[in-house]
Amino acid sequence: MRILDVLLAVLYPPSCAHCRRPLRRAGAARLCPPCRRSLGAIVAPCARCAEPGAAPVCETCASRPPAFRRAFALFPYRDGGVLAEALTRWKYHRRADVGAALVRLFAEEAPLLPSCYDLVVPVPLHPSKLGRRGFNQAGLLARGLCRARPETGRLAPTALRRRRTGVQARLARPGRRANVRGAFRAPGDLTGARVLLIDDVLTTGATVDACARELRRARAAAVDVLVLARTPRPESRR
Ligand SMILES: [Zn+2]
Ligand SMILES: [Zn+2]
Known part of the structure; x- marks a missing residue:
């Protein structure tokens, strides 16, 4: 020392x-x-969207397969749990120390992914939120992962851009899907790239699905998703 x-x-x-x-x-x-x-562990996830308890494939993915190949989630998201509280402190109370701990946790616990990727792309934050918060949590998670495990892929923080649209959290699920459609833009040519898309929490999957759709439109060969936490679907909470 x-x-x-x-x-x-x-x-x-x-x-x-x-x-x-x-x-x-x-x-x-x-x-x-x-x-x-x-923090617990995700049990019996859907093979496509990592929804807990929905193995082998959840109803939603079976009837309407997402644009991404599969999502990996490190932990279940529970309201009031350690992870939910830590994310709140990081994102809304700007606790950089808690953020640093979450970034380390993410890099440390990222599963040994079955394949390496060409690009590691964070979900871009809505410009109004980025202005208020001053940082994109998905961007910091992606950067931490690429630093700790460079073999994962090359960090491509601007491969996806976000257009100005209404803010997601206030909308119910059907509204969310319509809202995120067309919210993202991949300005470059990603022909043949295998992409790992990074976000902090996967909720309905609408955001990462819209991102993956846009990455595929820019000719990415495949898109997988890696998130810190996965919520149960809102329907299954009722
Ligand atoms: Zn699913
Ligand atoms: Zn403790």
Whole structure:
């Protein structure tokens, strides 16, 4: 350990990024064992969209296959859970330390993907949100992944652009699909590229589907999706 690291460790002893409990051993993700365990795992996901409990393929994907080949999700998203709270702190309270912990967690837990990709492309943030927030969480996750695992593919942060449309979270599901249609633009020629699309949370899948559609239109050979967290579909919450 360098002198500076020793000093920093004395001044700022490692603590859990979520509950602030002191950590004996600072894992890459900086979560204490109980918080880490509480993240849980996705059980029996749909092979296309990673919807928990929908294996082998959910009804939606069976009746209307998405434009992406398959989605990988690292953790289930639970309202009020450690991950949901951490994402809120990062995105809405601008807690960069929590963001850094999530980026490390993402890079550390990214599954050994079955194939390598040519391009790693983050879902672009709506321009009005980017202005307010000052950063794109999907962009930071993609950058962290490419730094930790350069073999995944080349980071292509501007391969997709976003047009100005209404803000997604306020809309119900049918509105979301219509809203995201045409929201993205891939300005370049992606002929033959295998693309890994990155986002923080996959909810209805409408956003990543619209992105994948646009990437395919720009002649990408295949698009897979990797997200930090996957919600159950809104219908299955009722
Ligand atoms: Zn903790
Ligand atoms: Zn599905």
